[in-house]
């Protein structure tokens with residue numbers, strides 16, 4: 225009875241927080257330490273790796289997968305932004321790379337990620353958003369997952385560059401509740417103001433057009449090598465990311481073919 229109510233309240237917490245902050249990846253950072261130790265609810269899911277260019281919808285799909293399979297989303301971008309916000313030594317070093325759209329070196333990235341993946345809530349599996357981004361990270365991840373006994377499921381969200389440019393340059397975020405809008409595809413009701421709390425919406429510094437172009441270049445130069453690595457081994461699940469979020473989610477679930485853990 226006690227275990228049941230704990231299970232329910234944890235699930236309710238996950239759902240409500242994801243709505244409240246508009247991103248489960250943020251939720252994984254905000255989740256109280258006590259809940260991270262919650263017992264595994266059922267069999268392992270494995271590591272669902274979401275690849276795709278910046279702005280392809282990885283965080284939206286990650287959130288849906290998280291709810292369906294009851295595992296956390298780990299966004300390396302959010303982990304890094306959290307360190308920057310808290311002004312940690314790693315965050316201060318990472319900030320200069322992030323501001324210009326460059327990849328943060330593995331000497332900073334790896335310890336931050338490994339620490340997060342060692343938390344008990346990752347034991348059954350997790351969704352990775354934004355990692356790996358290089359061949360070295362892909363190879364390192366294989367070793368790490370083998371050590372944890374988790375099966376990788378590699379998903380690539382394919383989206384053309386022109387679309388990515390509009391998705392990112394049009395993105396606006398509420399600094400208070402983190403709700404995300406797009407001036408072209410999903411505008412707020414009152415221009416420049418959050419629908420939920422009326423705060424003035426902001427543009428992420430790395431969503432400026434010049435920085436976006438740099439991020440796309442980095443994606444094609446660095447991350448393509450990781451994609452080729454999985455593709456050569458026939459491990460890549462290709463998804464057409466240029467559809468509505470519902471259509472993308474349906475295609476992912478049908479190709480992923482994992483049982484749902486939704487209550």
Ligand code: AMP
Pocket residue numbers: 278300301302304321322323325326327328329333353354355356357361430439
């Ligand atoms: P994102 O929110 O995923 O677009 O990430 C924002 C920024 O964080 C990127 O432009 C990089 O500077 C940094 N970053 C995120 N993930 C990684 C990663 N796996 N390796 C290196 N840098 C990363």
